[in-house]
Amino acid sequence: MSLIDSLPRVGAPKLPKVDGLIPWIVPLAIVLVWQLACVTGFVPSRVLPAPTDVALAGWKLLLSGELVRNIWVSFWRASIGFVIGGGIGFAFGLANGLSQLSAKLTDTTLQMVRNIPHLALIPLVILWFGIDESAKLFLVALGVFFPIYLNTLHGIRTVDPQLIEMGRIYGMTDGELFRRVIFPGALPSIFVGLRFALGIMWLTLIVAETIAASSGLGYMAMQAREFMLIDVVVLSILIYALLGKLADSASRALERLTLSWHPAFQKK
Amino acid sequence: MHEALRFQPVDAEPVDRADVVAKSRHLRRVTEGAARGLSLTIRGLRKAFGDNEVLRGIDLHIPAGQFVAIVGRSGCGKSTLLRLIAGLDAPTAGGIAFGEQPRAQDVRVMFQEPRLLPWARVLSNVEVGLGRERSSADAQARAERALVEVGLGDKRGEWPSVLSGGQKQRVALARALVSQPRVLAFDEPLGALDALTRISMQQLLERVWRDQGFTAILVTHDVAEAVALADRVLVIEDGRIAEDVTIDLPRPRRRGSAELAALEGEILKHLLEGSEDTSGL
Numbered sequence: 001m002s003l004i005d006s007l008p009r010v011g012a013p014k015l016p017k018v019d020g021l022i023p024w025i026v027p028l029a030i031v032l033v034w035q036l037a038c039v040t041g042f043v044p045s046r047v048l049p050a051p052t053d054v055a056l057a058g059w060k061l062l063l064s065g066e067l068v069r070n071i072w073v074s075f076w077r078a079s080i081g082f083v084i085g086g087g088i089g090f091a092f093g094l095a096n097g098l099s100q101l102s103a104k105l106t107d108t109t110l111q112m113v114r115n116i117p118h119l120a121l122i123p124l125v126i127l128w129f130g131i132d133e134s135a136k137l138f139l140v141a142l143g144v145f146f147p148i149y150l151n152t153l154h155g156i157r158t159v160d161p162q163l164i165e166m167g168r169i170y171g172m173t174d175g176e177l178f179r180r181v182i183f184p185g186a187l188p189s190i191f192v193g194l195r196f197a198l199g200i201m202w203l204t205l206i207v208a209e210t211i212a213a214s215s216g217l218g219y220m221a222m223q224a225r226e227f228m229l230i231d232v233v234v235l236s237i238l239i240y241a242l243l244g245k246l247a248d249s250a251s252r253a254l255e256r257l258t259l260s261w262h263p264a265f266q267k268k
Numbered sequence: 269m270h271e272a273l274r275f276q277p278v279d280a281e282p283v284d285r286a287d288v289v290a291k292s293r294h295l296r297r298v299t300e301g302a303a304r305g306l307s308l309t310i311r312g313l314r315k316a317f318g319d320n321e322v323l324r325g326i327d328l329h330i331p332a333g334q335f336v337a338i339v340g341r342s343g344c345g346k347s348t349l350l351r352l353i354a355g356l357d358a359p360t361a362g363g364i365a366f367g368e369q370p371r372a373q374d375v376r377v378m379f380q381e382p383r384l385l386p387w388a389r390v391l392s393n394v395e396v397g398l399g400r401e402r403s404s405a406d407a408q409a410r411a412e413r414a415l416v417e418v419g420l421g422d423k424r425g426e427w428p429s430v431l432s433g434g435q436k437q438r439v440a441l442a443r444a445l446v447s448q449p450r451v452l453a454f455d456e457p458l459g460a461l462d463a464l465t466r467i468s469m470q471q472l473l474e475r476v477w478r479d480q481g482f483t484a485i486l487v488t489h490d491v492a493e494a495v496a497l498a499d500r501v502l503v504i505e506d507g508r509i510a511e512d513v514t515i516d517l518p519r520p521r522r523r524g525s526a527e528l529a530a531l532e533g534e535i536l537k538h539l540l541e542g543s544e545d546t547s548g549l
């Protein structure tokens with residue numbers, strides 16, 4: 001509330017409506033250039049179909065119901081796998097962050113397992129689960145587990161010890177200390193883990209569905225490849241991008257909601 | 269008594285209802301004030317960290333309601349003494365006895381860092397100070413009163429991150445005061461503040477101490493601050509009380525007066541004696 005703030009702004013006119021559109025300028029420009037390149041024949045349609053062709057393919061699949069069904073199947077796998085893996089990772093993160101004994105018991109093991117790329121387990125997973133749903137869920141859960149686990153653990157371990165001492169001095173019970181000091185303090189780090197995990201979730205699902213599945217977006221793309229339907233392949237890739245963006249936006253919104261105390265999230 | 273000082277708000281605030289409330293509350297308190305502080309007696313107090321003996325036998329009696337300042341070089345053990353008094357650490361030998369058995373909320377500490385919860389609004393941060401009484405029905409009203417007392421009634425809904433350093437320390441003070449402690453220990457609470465903010469904070473500390481009548485123990489490296497605020501200044505050297513100076517000057521004390529300067533000079537001289545190295549101050 002300084003004097004400067006109360007003066008009318010001269011240099012920077014506010015364009016609130018345009019402001020939200022700025023991030024979309026670049027993707028839009030790319031699509032335009034792409035369209036132009038295809039229409040002029042600079043890029044042959046066998047290599048890359050025009051955006052309008054992709055949209056058309058999407059429309060057809062939408063009408064047949066195939067698109068919605070596949071998106072739903074992928075979305076369902078992603079969410080269930082995420083909830084299972086994330087839930088277990090969060091629980092281990094909490095336990096190992098709060099209890100020395102628990103950390104001693106399990107942390108070394110988890111760190112060893114972490115160093116195995118989870119996608120390297122695909123052959124084994126197929127042998128174990130076949131190409132059943134559980135195979136995909138297992139892989140997604142495994143992939144999501146580590147970023148959530150590591151960041152929850154890190155968040156809890158790096159809570160300001162002075163604040164914890166303060167809480168104890170003011171007579172907080174262990175439960176209150178967790179609820180009022182430790183958990184909120186660890187939350188920014190947990191969100192970092194969440195966003196990493198969302199990225200890994202899509203990656204794992206794409207790979208798993210491409211290799212071993214009978215439905216889902218990855219399966220749709222592989223089927224299209226067999227029949228040389230390159231527009232459907234591009235469509236599936238674009239949908240993955242959109243879903244990824246959607247998940248990211250959701251986690252950001254949650255972050256803004258719960259971290260409004262954080263200077264980085266405060267409106268100027 | 270020094271009404272003029274006591275009612276002087278820390279910031280220039282318009283006289284409003286909150287002020288009137290503060291005054292009436294104050295009048296009520298004066299009557300009970302004298303009985304609120306706790307005396308404490310320390311006998312043969314020792315504290316060692318491994319082989320390093322930080323406190324080597326402290327004997328000390330602090331009467332109820334006294335304002336004691338503890339000064340000394342860095343590492344002389346003054347903060348350790350404060351932590352022992354506040355019950356944050358256990359002594360190696362000896363003991364501390366209070367005039368009465370204090371309840372948990374009777375002894376409060378204020379640190380150099382405000383230690384506010386960044387994710388809690390100012391008012392909830394003050395409510396933390398109520399300890400076990402946090403869930404009582406009048407918790408919020410009490411927290412609001414404590415905030416008004418430190419002149420931050422209008423900041424109740426803010427996040428700590430938007431406050432200045434001095435304001436954060438005032439919130440920390442409100443949190444320490446809200447349970448109406450009988451002993452309040454200050455561990456260099458003004459050490460990180462700029463000179464002007466320090467002076468207004470010193471006046472605030474003096475005012476709430478006179479209002480509430482708690483026993484105040486202030487650890488500071490600033491001798492001028494010690495002589496301006498305290499009834500008594502203890503100089504700690506090598507884990508022992510090297511000097512016990514009574515500051516018998518009327519309040520409010522005028523900063524920069526000749527008597528204060530003389531006392532400050534005397535104590536500083538003592539602190540510097542026996543060593544050319546002044547970096548420890």
